[in-house]
Amino acid sequence: MVARGEVRAMAVALGFRLIDQTRLATVASELARNIIKYAGRGQVIAQPARHADGRTGLRLIFEDSGRGIPNIEAAMRDGFSTGRGLGQGLPGSRRLAHEFEIVSSPERGTRVTVVRWI
Amino acid sequence: MNGSQRIPILKVGRVLVVPVQVDMDDQTVIALQERILSELERTGARGVLIDISLLEMVDSFIGRMLSDIASMARIMDARTVVVGIQPAVAITLVELGLELRGVDTVLNVDEGIKLLRDEFGAHDEADDEEDDELQGELHTFGEPRHHA
Numbered sequence: 013m014v015a016r017g018e019v020r021a022m023a024v025a026l027g028f029r030l031i032d033q034t035r036l037a038t039v040a041s042e043l044a045r046n047i048i049k050y051a052g053r054g055q056v057i058a059q060p061a062r063h064a065d066g067r068t069g070l071r072l073i074f075e076d077s078g079r080g081i082p083n084i085e086a087a088m089r090d091g092f093s094t095g096r097g098l099g100q101g102l103p104g105s106r107r108l109a110h111e112f113e114i115v116s117s118p119e120r121g122t123r124v125t126v127v128r129w130i
Numbered sequence: 131m132n133g134s135q136r137i138p139i140l141k142v143g144r145v146l147v148v149p150v151q152v153d154m155d156d157q158t159v160i161a162l163q164e165r166i167l168s169e170l171e172r173t174g175a176r177g178v179l180i181d182i183s184l185l186e187m188v189d190s191f192i193g194r195m196l197s198d199i200a201s202m203a204r205i206m207d208a209r210t211v212v213v214g215i216q217p218a219v220a221i222t223l224v225e226l227g228l229e230l231r232g233v234d235t236v237l238n239v240d241e242g243i244k245l246l247r248d249e250f251g252a253h254d255e256a257d258d259e260e261d262d263e264l265q266g267e268l269h270t271f272g273e274p275r276h277h278a
Contacts, residue, residue, distance in 0.1 A: 031218040031222075033218075038187050059138055101190060
């Protein structure tokens with residue numbers, strides 16, 4: 013909830029148009045919810061990014077030290093969920109971003125990094 | 131007082147009108163769902179009109195809630211219409227992979243009321259008289275007068 017608002021405000025400040033603000037706020041909502049649901053707590057980092065071609069972007073990092081995702085490939089499929097969710101959070105977020113990276117292990121938890129360029 | 135109490139549920143004829151004007155967290159969404167269903171039971175309304183024109187974001191959780199409300203309301207013999215989805219929200223919903231299954235969507239409240247009214251008219255002639263009232267004014271009241 014907080015993440016949504018903060019991310020949208022940052023997207024506005026960076027000059028993203030409305031549809032991209034909405035995409036970024038939605039990604040923030042989905043992935044921040046995953047942290048709370050599966051790890052209990054973690055952090056969301058939002059930082060401006062600069063593409064090699066000069067475009068501005070927004071990078072969002074979602075980190076937790078939970079138990080990690082046992083099967084990332086399955087988790088990235090539409091409709092797959094081990095929780096109560098719809099299974100749209102991860103695959104949906106990937107479609108809303110330009111870059112999407114997920115690193116997860118039982119020892120170090122999960123880190124999802126997404127970037128959207130203007 | 132939880133967040134959902136800030137969202138009014140208005141009875142307009144035999145329709146519950148729910149203008150969602152605040153960004154909702156998950157708990158607010160769940161509480162709102164429960165309130166709508168108990169209002170359906172209490173009032174015997176036949177339709178639910180949820181206005182989300184002021185919502186700047188609908189994520190998978192809110193989307194699922196809208197589908198769930200529609201399914202549950204249907205079991206209680208009521209039809210649900212969601213009105214006023216912003217273009218950016220519609221695009222994001224589709225990209226997320228949400229279909230809002232079982233939910234009718236229309237552009238504005240007028241269309242929503244019209245759609246629900248047509249639905250009642252087709253099923254229940256006794257509603258016609260009251261449905262005509264809906265065209266003129268929006269009012270909140272208890273029991274339908276002509277049943278008295």
